[in-house]
Amino acid sequence: IYQRPSMTGQNQTIISQFLLLGLPIPPEHLLLFYVLFLTIYLTTMLGNFLIIVLIHLDSRLHMPMYSLLSNLSFSDLCFSSVTMPKLLQNMQSQVPSIPYAGCLMQMYFFLFFGDLESFLLVAMAYDRYVAICFPLHYTSIMSPKRCVCLVVISWLLTTFHAMLHTLLMARLSFCADNVIPHFFCDMSALLKLSCSDTHINKLVIFVMGGIILVIPFVLIIVSYARIVSSILKVPSAHGIHKAFSTCGSHLSVVSLFYGTVIGLYLCPSATNSTMKETVMSMMYTVVTPMLNPFIYSLRNRDMKAALARVFCKKKIILL
Template sequence: MTEGNQTVISWFLLLGLPIPPERQHLFYALFLAMYLTTVLGNLLIIILIQLDSHLHTPMYSLLSNLSFSDLCFSSVTMPKLLQNMQSQDPSIPYAGCLAQMYFFLLFGDLESFLLVAMAYDRYVAICFPLRYTSIMSPKLCVGLVVLSWVLTTFHAMLHTLLMARLSFCDNNVIPHFFCDMSALLKLSCSDTHVNELVIFITGGLILVIPFVLIVVSYARIVSSILKVPSARGIRKAFSTCGSHLSVVSLFYGTVIGLYLCSSGNPSTVKESVMAITYTMVTPMLNPFIYSLRNRDMKRALGRVICKKKMMV
């Protein structure tokens, strides 16, 4: 398609991962196994929470939404990567690229907000145990989830609309395995100052502020524990917050490593590894972290299995 003397791009080519051709099949099998594990693991958590009445609490309601977010987040990039590796066709249409960017931002941001809500839930549970039921009411829990969806939808739509106004002329090769927003901005032949300004402003709101709120919540938790130090209280705090802290460390550690500590080169092995960790490994490990370190989830799984056996 042409516009004046410029060729307007309607397709992009995803460069993919720097994998030698002789190892393509090995990595394809690895990534497929990771994706299937992510889907099955997160689905298991969602189903357990729905089936077991003991898990119908604010904490597990938020966890169910987090698992759904992880499942969708991984599904934004993994199927296309697997398809490209299998067919050796790295093309993606312009509309498909914008759609992938939109859902990538949506579910990535949603995870950040849900982790904040879960940190607040743990803060109330430990610092105000007698008022936990009244503070973390079902109404508040639903409100936190709805607010998270509204804010992330607005943020993702804002960046997608700003990206849609840009023109892409000569270079259509994206040095990544998905339509990363920063990579697309570097390919544009339009003025991207507005996009970069919005990224700078909203980046603090979406990532920095939630991270600070989580740190403040856990600082208050630690302060509350130190006021009445006891081995039992410390064990309870670790059992209550250990899984969430592990997920927060994994999520924000990879995000900071990818977007704040990356080199200036658009495509490096280090950045590819960080992107894989952020988009594939983190959603896959979250179910294991919550199931292996959470007694309630283990008991719920045991109850569900026992019910199935009794029905048989």
């Protein structure tokens, strides 16, 4: 339990650091949750790193689809690393603080890799749409050059968006209260602590959120709807099964990621309690990056075959 410090001065107190309250975990369960989150983080790191290595080592996976998967795994790896190490450190700290500059930096990279994942999910949906609906033209439409362009555009857009929000946040003043009721420097939590006018920040969040989150989500839904429509034209149980196997698992993670993010940042803040915000944030910052390697890649036959080939080569070398 941490007491909120009372900072007073003649004019205005400048905040040099923030206090992260973290998760509402009873002290007797702290070790259990620490081990749980550490396991989740290590699983996330190992799963995504394994995918990147497999795609790099196996020449059969040097295709646009797996190039996008590699970028998604890198994004998930970094996205989880923005918040989880600090959360684990603070769970073992008596004073879970973070410097002002470190808080802004964490917010920037959190937005950057979160946005990057959003755009990569759109690119992956487009890749599957072309592969299933236009199989004969797939190699010409999804050329290596176009794939690189999609990734570069994603990086540029995410850089602009994250920098915009970070600069707008840096102009705000924080006085009196420096306690963030969250496990990381969340943008909405920081806005609630500011003693400056935050109308511009909230307007930009709403407008840019529609561009960065809602439009990509709609594009993904449309892509998968066209995929299902194309497969259902083939009157066979195999076609229907293929449609669900292709889209079902992907859409579940897409819905989990976009649903929580849209509900958290685009809905009015008055509707979200602190507990609700924390749970929703945990879903897309901790759970989704851990599930993506299993849903998007490790259930894929090509990825499992590549894994088997790599292990077979190592066994032969050892022998």
